[in-house]
Amino acid sequence: MPAAPDWLREELVTLAWCWRLARRDGVVVGLTSHDRDLMLGGTLYRAAPGMKPSALETSDSLDVETMDLEGAVSSAAIAAADLDAGRWDGAQLALMVADWSAPDAAPVVVARGELGAVERRGSAFAVELQGVMRSLDGPACPATSPSCRAALGDRACRVDLAPLTHMRRVVAVDGRAVTLDAPVAAGTMAFGELLWIEGAACGLASPVIADDGAVLVLADVPGVLPVLPARVRLTEGCDRQLATCGARFANSVNFRGEAHLPGNDLLTRYPGG
Structure with missing residues (x-):
C-alpha cells in the first residue's frame, strides 16, 4: 500500500470528504462535505455539508464490507423523484478524502463499491454501500436449469437485437397497461423491455410481462410519467x-440450459405411479 501523502500527516489538516457517484445511465455526480465546491480530477464536486458516511472498517480479509451513507435530498444533485424512480440503485460510488486547500493533489480513495437499494425518509435518504468483495458471494459456476440462463442478445446468446428493437410512442397509460401508436407482432414482447427515451421517465426501463399487439402490460410503471405521447424503445423478449430458441430465433446451438436433464422430481416417481 502506498504511503499516506504529506497533507494527511500535518498537525492541522484541511480535509474534505468527497463522493463520486456514477449512475447506470452514465450520469456522474460529485459531492463534497466542504462548504465550497471543489474541482478534482476534472469533476466538479458540489458542496453538500449534510452528506456523511457511517463508520468504516477496513481489513485485509475477504469479508464483505458495507457502509451506510446518509444525506439530504437536493433537487440540484440527488432529486427525490430520481430516488423514487430507482435511478440511483446500483450506482458506482467512490468515497475519497481530499485536501481542499490543494485541489490539484490526488485524493485518497477510502472505499469504493456499488449502492444498494436507496431508502428515502422524508427530506433525507439512506443507502448502503456494498463493497467490491460482494461479487465473491455469487456462484462459482452456473447451476443447471431447464430454461436458458442467457439473456436474449448477450454474449452467450449471440442473437442480434437490432431487428428485434422497435421505436414507438406511448399514447395512453391505464395502470400498468400502455397503448402504443402502432402495434408490434403479437407474442413477441413478453419478457422484453420498454425503455422510456424522453420526458420525465427518460432512461428508465420497464419489463414487459404480456402483450396484445398495440397494448403492453408492464411489470411496473415509473412514478413520474412523461407527457403523452412519449417515445419509447421496445426490445423483444424470450421465454x-x-x-422458442429453435423455432423463433434458430439459435438452439447457443441454448444455455439443460432442457432434457431429469430434475429432482424424478426422485418422487414410483413404478406404476
Whole structure:
C-alpha cells in the first residue's frame, strides 16, 4: 500500500470528504462535505455539508464490507423523484478524502463499491454501500436449469437485437397497461423491455410481462410519467425455452440450459405411479 501523502500527516489538516457517484445511465455526480465546491480530477464536486458516511472498517480479509451513507435530498444533485424512480440503485460510488486547500493533489480513495437499494425518509435518504468483495458471494459456476440462463442478445446468446428493437410512442397509460401508436407482432414482447427515451421517465426501463399487439402490460410503471405521447424503445423478449430458441430465433446451438436433464422430481416417481 502506498504511503499516506504529506497533507494527511500535518498537525492541522484541511480535509474534505468527497463522493463520486456514477449512475447506470452514465450520469456522474460529485459531492463534497466542504462548504465550497471543489474541482478534482476534472469533476466538479458540489458542496453538500449534510452528506456523511457511517463508520468504516477496513481489513485485509475477504469479508464483505458495507457502509451506510446518509444525506439530504437536493433537487440540484440527488432529486427525490430520481430516488423514487430507482435511478440511483446500483450506482458506482467512490468515497475519497481530499485536501481542499490543494485541489490539484490526488485524493485518497477510502472505499469504493456499488449502492444498494436507496431508502428515502422524508427530506433525507439512506443507502448502503456494498463493497467490491460482494461479487465473491455469487456462484462459482452456473447451476443447471431447464430454461436458458442467457439473456436474449448477450454474449452467450449471440442473437442480434437490432431487428428485434422497435421505436414507438406511448399514447395512453391505464395502470400498468400502455397503448402504443402502432402495434408490434403479437407474442413477441413478453419478457422484453420498454425503455422510456424522453420526458420525465427518460432512461428508465420497464419489463414487459404480456402483450396484445398495440397494448403492453408492464411489470411496473415509473412514478413520474412523461407527457403523452412519449417515445419509447421496445426490445423483444424470450421465454428462455428450447422450443422458442429453435423455432423463433434458430439459435438452439447457443441454448444455455439443460432442457432434457431429469430434475429432482424424478426422485418422487414410483413404478406404476
